[in-house]
């Protein structure tokens with residue numbers, strides 16, 4: 040009985056991780072940029088939701104109408120201003136990966152430092168929909184369930200865009216073969232910029248959802264970036280369905296660990312999972328060996 | 329033939345000059361604790377520890393071109409191993425234990441991630457320190473019911489400094505020898521083209537893991553040596569991600585092409601850090617991040633690259649009388665020759681070439 | 693002649709595309725085996741499989757009687773299989789001699805002292821007539837010099853089986869003649885050479901035997917003049933309508 044409840048709790052958490060990872064995958068898989076500062080946008084959105092709720096009592100879900108477009112624009116600017124010079128400069132894919140890792144690593148500290156300056160390093164928490172909700176006889180916190188449902192909606196919408204529209208097809212072409220994409224007349228850099236910005240928008244959405252049920256501070260970014268990286272590697276770079284599965288897997292594993300061992304070990308769980316995948320299936324869960 | 333012999337003689341003089349200069353430098357540095365105030369000494373301890381970390385980082389990342397963000401993990405392992413074992417082990421035994429633990433972690437991480445794509449390694453190194461910190465916090469709270477350790481040992485700042493200086497000399501020598509060895513050549517080939525590396529018979533994963541372990545051992549030992557400096561250590565303090573970050577900045581600022589280059593990155597950054605931390609403590613992370621981005625964008629070859637460019641722009645035929653600085657400049661030039669070809673080799677080739685191609689010799 | 697390298701029923705697919713399909717071949721010491729076929733017929737993939745650059749899905753590779761199918765690339769180098777790359781490859785920023793030295797130090801089997809490796813590498817470069825470029829960065833060499841340096845790198849590991857992937861392509865007529873005599877002398881030293889080539893004059897002049905590949909499979913095998921007249925082969929090259 041508790042086991043099922045624990046697993047369902049994991050599924051709810053996993054939905055959120057999948058959303059985080061889909062956003063990251065848009066940046067990594069489509070725009071080909073390893074953005075180590077990804078989690079900082081998530082953290083920023085969490086703070087935005089917190090202040091909108093506590094100062095102006097704006098519903099966090101409504102607040103997304105503001106934070107998501109802002110994050111979209113900010114990420115688009117980052118791509119245009121900070122990433123494009125690196126894209127132009129890089130000679131090979133590895134080269135670009137190395138350069139962007141370094142640049143976004145610096146950005147991470149800038150953003151995190153700025154957040155600490157602006158918001159202090161205190162832990163924040165606000166109570167939004169913190170009521171128990173009964174589903175099929177199991178009890179969950181309403182805010183968690185809402186977060187999962189919204190995460191599924193956002194994730195599903197992104198998948199629809201990717202798989203069903205011309206725009207999405209072009210984006211997927213970027214992942215499979217950037218040079219070929221350029222040859223068939225896709226504006227690779229423009230598209231990559233939009234993919235990068237889209238990833239940032241999803242990060243903001245995820246950050247808002249996280250803020251409704253987790254305590255957070257300016258340092259949480261790294262943890263989510265790490266988890267997104269792990270999920271993306273497990274699910275496959277550019278593979279959104281794989282992301283979903285791997286995200287759920289991580290959520291369940293984490294939920295099991297916090298129930299049976301300790302709730303402070305979430306990163307260790309992600310790493311353990313990562314290692315198992317590395318050893319057993321080095322090309323990801325769905326990769327062809 | 330004559331030119332070759334003269335060449336060799338000149339090279340030998342230069343080598344002697346360089347070695348002499350280095351020995352003198354180390355001797356001067358060793359007397360620092362006698363001459364300086366506590367504050368200056370602690371500054372020098374910082375310089376030495378970051379110098380070792382940065383050179384150790386460059387040993388691995390400079391050659392394999394994989395950005396390792398795991399420095400703080402190994403530094404922390406060293407520090408925390410000493411903190412945990414100091415009550416039961418003699419001081420040097422706990423240093424040794426730290427090295428063993430660090431090497432073991434490096435072995436596991438290396439074997440698991442380095443045989444796969446470079447990306448996996450970077451990702452893993454990115455979170456390694458956070459994960460170990462998390463594990464240690466959990467362990468301390470649930471198993472040992474302590475949150476942090478006291479380190480009281482008769483190992484004062486002067487001792488720490490002298491040990492770090494010794495370690496710096498060792499890491500420098502290792503780097504120097506590496507550039508003139510089998511392993512060094514293998515690393516260069518791997519850094520440039522792994523497929524070719526395999527095709528010349530190099531065991532690529534093994535080589536990478538080996539150098540990763542060597543580099544990690546130096547980092548771990550630095551952390552271990554630094555432990556007695558702080559009387560109270562907890563996991564959050566030992567595993568500070570900023571260390572990884574700062575080391576990467578220092579290495580990039582200094583440049584990776586030359587072994588001594590990190591010096592040029594370490595000193596300005598430590599001065600800058602101390603300024604920032606005292607004057608703008610809250611802006612520290614932001615400003616450091618900005619400095620870092622400036623380096624990535626505008627100084628891709630580091631300060632050494634910049635110096636080189638300036639040097640070239642000034643032009644060599646600026647024939648000043650050699651005087652006192654002449655030998656120093658020679659030593660400088662000798663030390664700063666590019667990494668690509670191990671020095672010993674260049675000599676051999678030149679000799680060989682002159683033997684086979686006497687005409688090339690005449691043309692000179 | 694007893695076979696030195698034997699390949700049995702080798703198969704490799706990339707997704708749905710079968711690049712090498714159930715292919716067998718054998719080559720003896722001192723023999724030059726030509727491997728020809730239209731673009732994309734799987735020649736390079738076959739060399740990659742033999743050299744250990746990639747792993748086969750099925751099949752066996754035996755070197756001097758030893759099964760090397762599962763051996764890693766660098767271990768096959770030490771079992772004396774080496775190759776050149778279709779698109780010339782060497783560390784671009786290293787001086788030419790650096791790569792050859794690495795090959796001497798790591799590929800030659802017995803332990804060479806670091807100091808002697810320089811001499812030996814210089815010797816190999818001399819043999820390939822590029823010693824004067826020993827200290828030049830690889831990417832500053834001309835195409836033909838790069839090819840020679842690459843071959844020196846392969847030879848420095850003292851291969852008994854050498855896989856040349858279009859090593860003679862893109863050369864001027866006089867360079868081609870020099871290149872052909874190099875290949876010929878390799879075979880004369882007892883090296884088994886597998887020569888992937890589109891230059892038919894070279895194939896005719898050098899090869900003892902030719903294998904024709906099409907869509908991953910072997911379609912013909914035999915003496916060069918006979919094979920090149922085979923209607924099946926002509927169809928493979930020119931398409932069905934022209935045959």
Ligand SMILES: Nc1ncnc2c1ncn2[C@@H]1O[C@H](COP(=O)(O)OP(=O)(O)OP(=O)(O)O)[C@@H](O)[C@H]1O
Pocket residue numbers: 706709711729730731732733734735736737738778
């Ligand atoms: N790594 C790979 N992934 C996917 N497909 C590949 C890969 N390598 C080769 N192929 C495909 O396998 C087929 C055979 O390629 P291969 O390079 O072996 O041909 P080739 O005979 O060497 O051609 P060429 O004469 O042009 O050099 C081609 O269709 C190619 O696209």
Ligand SMILES: [Mg+2]
Pocket residue numbers: 735736737778857
């Ligand atoms: Mg080919």
